[in-house]
Amino acid sequence: MSTSYFTNLRRGGRLGPLLALLAVAACSPFKLLKPNQRLLSRVEITGVKKQLDEDALKTLVQQQPNTQLPLPKLAIYQLGVKFYDSVKLRSKLRDIQSTYAARMQAAGTDSAKLGQLITQRERKAKRKQLALDKGNAIMRLGEPPAIYDTALTARTVQQMTTYLHTHGFFRGQVTATDTARFRRSLLFRILSAPGRVLPSKTDSLDRAKRYRRVVVTYKVDENLLFRYRLQPPFIPDSGVAAVVRQLQPASFLHENGRYNEDTVGLERTRLEAAIKNAGYFDFRQQYISYEADTSYDKGTVRLRMFIANPAPGQGHRKYTIREVRFVTDAGVGRTLRSATGDTLRRAGTAAALRDRPNLGLRTDTTVTDSVRFAAYQQKYSTKLLARKVLVRPGQHYSLANTVQTQRLLSDLDMFRFNTVGYRKVPDPPTTDSTSLHPVTGELLAVINASPAPKYSQTSEVGGTYVAYLPGPFLNLRLKTRNPFGGAEVLELGVRAGYEGQLTRVDVKEGEAPQAVHTTQLGATASLILPQFLVPFRTNHFLTRYNPKTRFQLSETFVDRPEYARSNFEFSFDYIWQKSAFHQYVISPVVLTLVNSYIKADSFKYQLNYLRDTQGSSLYRSFSKQIEPSFSFTSLYNSNDFNQTRDAHYLRMFVEFGGLTRHLYQDALKSGTGLNVYDFARLSIDYRRYHHLTPETFFVWRLNGGIVHALSRTYDEETKTYSFIVPYDKSFFAGGSTSLRAWQPRRLGPGGYTPTRSDGSRDYLTEQPGELLLEGSAEYRFPISGFFKGAVFTDFGNVWGLQERKETNPNSPNFGNYLRPGAQFQLNQFYRQIAVGSGFGVRFDFTFLIIRLDIATKIYDPTAPTTADKWALRNFDSSANPISFNLGIGYPF
Secondary structure: OOHHHHHHHHHHHHHHHHHHHHHHHHOOHHHHOOOOOOEEEEEEEEOOOOOOOHHHHHOOOOOOOOOOOOOOHHHHHHHHHOOOOHHHHHHHHHHHHHHHHHHHHHHOOOHHHHHHHHHHHHHHHHHHHHHHHHOOHHHHHOOOOOEOOHHHHHHHHHHHHHHHHHOOOOOOEEEEEEEEOOOOOHHHHHHOHHHHHOOOOOOOOHHHHOOOEEEEEEEEEOOOOOEEEEOOOEOOOHHHHHHHHHOHHHOOOOOOOEOOHHHHHHHHHHHHHHHHHOOOOOOOHHHEEEEEEOOOOOOEEEEEEEEOOOEOOEOOOOEEEEEEEEEOOOOHHHHHHHHHHHHHHHOOOHHHHHHOOOOOOOOEEEEEOOEEEEEOOOOOOHHHHHHHOOOOOOOEOOHHHHHHHHHHHHHOOOEEEEEEEEEEOOOOOOOOOOOOOOOOEEEEEEEEEEEOOOEEEEEEEEEEEEOOEEEEEEEEEEEEEOOOOOOOEEEEEEEEEEEEEEOOOOOOOOOOOOEEEEEEEEEEEEEEEOOOOOOOOOOHHHHOOOOEEEEEEEEEEEEOOOEEEEEEEEEEEEEEEOOOOEEEEEEEEEEEEEEEEEOOHHHHHHHHHHHHHHOOOHHHHHOOEEEEEEEEEEEEEOOOOOOOOOEEEEEEEEEEEOOOHHHOHHHHHHHHOOEOOOEEEEEEEEEEEEEEEOOEEEEEEEEEEEEEEOOEEEEOOOOEEEEOOOHHHOEOOOOOOOOOOOOOOOOOOOOOOOEOOOOOEOOOOOOOEOEEEEEEEEEEEEEEOOEEEEEEEEEEEEEEOOOOEOOOOOOOOOOOEOOOOOEOOOOOHHHHOEEEEEEEEEEEOOOOEEEEEEEEEEEOOOOOOHHHHEHHHHOOOOOOOOEEEEEEOOOO
16 A cells, blocks of 8 residues: 555544534534523623723623533533433433342341442432433533523623622613524535525525524613712711721722722721721621712712611720630540540440540649640640730730731641630629720630641552653651640651653663663651741740741652762751741751762763763763752742632742852862852742633743852863853753643753754753743633643743853864853844643642643744744654643642
8 A cells, every 4th residue: 555545544533533523513502402492602791891890790691601612512512412311311220229229128137238238329329310410421521502591681680780880880771682693503504505606495494593592792881980979987986986097098998989889898897807906806897887879969979987886875895805825735635535435335335434534624734924824734835835826915805816826826737726715704793884985894815726646647659650661659758746845847758769761861872762760769857946946035026927947858869770869958947927928938058968970981971972062061960069058038829729819929039059168169179079169049930820710710920040150160070160050050941830842851952952972853861051931821721520621832941141162273163152052142032932832631629639731842942943943843753742741730
């Protein structure tokens, strides 16, 4: 057979899915409709000006048409209907019930077997009932036809009108019109095109079909916008009035501002919190009301605030804290009695339940910094816990202090839960508590904290399949709470793996990459102290920022056929929270020690070849070096773990290393052989999460970084003084959280084409850079249940800032860069931005997100020829293979 036959066959195979999709799209959805039913085709909103939020109006639409992108949900549902048989399902459901009824009768009084049969019956019946209620699996992946409902349209008009009135458009109106039209399927229109040239008889059903597809248009008439005219508030309680006047500058309501009931609601919430913080324990938002008068002037709302008293002739009462009690082992006695009771019941000694242990009264009590601690046995430092309690005797009641105390105690990770409650102290008989100016009351603050388990451990055993080689791995982690009695957290971890990897460079000229097994061992230790470890006394001002001190140790050892490498790191960090979303980290001491041993001479030869011919700094990652540094990190993240909010993310990181190396550099080098370099490093990562609908998001990211050596260092390998950056401090592009169409750390630098010793392109060697610019844009959408999808585009690259030049005067490339195109240049870099796109699927289990992203290169600036730079021309080839990225969590 000829080659053209197989080529045509492959083309036909690629057209198969398209033909199948056209066949599904050709099926008329009207077959799913009953008589007099119509299909909602599109919803439009017109007349909205810049003063209104059109997206907010879209959320009020009660009925939406079927989803067409990224999947035609109605066509998928229609495909599932072809395999749906409700009669057969009901028959199977009856068979399940009768079969298990007989089996349960045969089981007799065997409770264990009966329980097992009931579980099996319910599981099978539940699956059949789900198929009866919502269709088979294909139908549930799609959507049933959106049958037009005039009642839902009327409800939408009502809600949109209410939205206008509550957002300052008191004279606004919304009207709805629906039009009917018939549009045949795409395939039918293509096949019937010749009939338009050759007239035929009119289909007698066409006229009836024209009214089966509906377009609903909501016309919004905003009319006049009303603005505030703030009137003096009416507050009969002078104490409350004084609090409101004092905090008036922080008000959300401003003169001549646009009327908005959402803003009024925010102001009510602000006032309630402010008044509670002033000591008014019993105050509620229901006491606050607003009167809006639109009859005063055109486009004007006279807004007056009223704060009512609890009862006629009775003012609001302030409260102070008389005593603060802290129970550090709440629920311990109850847990012990319950556990003992369960044990006695299992032993069949119900009469012995009377003898369950009773721990009695908490006799271990102490007073620290005016806080009274109580426990059966004090296990925590009361001095430290007292710093986390912002509620003190003699203070006025404060909601803010209460909430902050709960947050600080929760952040300790010492307690399962903690509550801060208040009890009113009974008044003396002569106390006046119901007059216009009642006497200040007293509260008893009670903090109950239930201890978390002292030890917790996690273990993970699994396998990997990399480079066509299987390999096992083991992870063990142990967390110890309060090991030294000061609410510390100690975490220990070990990891061992035997994994397959491809050779890092081509070991021999012309030889294909080989798969090898590598041994990876690692250990980590972390100790977190719930305070700043400083030589001076800290005050309660720092407590509000939840200060912590962290010590971290880690050791990683990798053993490959080519080399063995160990990496030891120690860090000493100060951590504090500016707010619930904003965290700062200062690391005054960061120490990294790298030690390597090259086993294979051929591998060393390749490293030297890359260094001499391409200026690659890969050889430096295998030298002995020590990296002392200090750093600062600012992290702002208003999102949650599952990224379900409209949020911002900004991480800024600054690091300086080796600033004092001139004091010890020569002695260290001569005594230990360790190199030390000085450098400055900056990185900024910004992400924006746009919440489009309850389940769809548009997310984008911009990430950049720069690293630069501060002075020259003598390089023994090249015999020159050069600006040297530690290899581990370089930037890399490519991978599952970067440009997903490229392999990890393999993109770039710039427009340079890495080559192997035989002249072919090098896709294996890491490509470090000193400047990173990259970004991503991703649209996330639901598919079915926990199964979600995404389409994305990534762009970016890395460049060098201190590229080496050819120094041999006899070379024809004398004075030129060893890596042409790798040096960052303002008039060239925008042409060297790599672009990749793809799609992904995510399994969102709430507590765990598993991600698979499939990507391909669109534009590859490192391609050797201009024609090859548009990589889609080489789709699914060695130059542009399909990249699969499997990971945990979202890429950003």
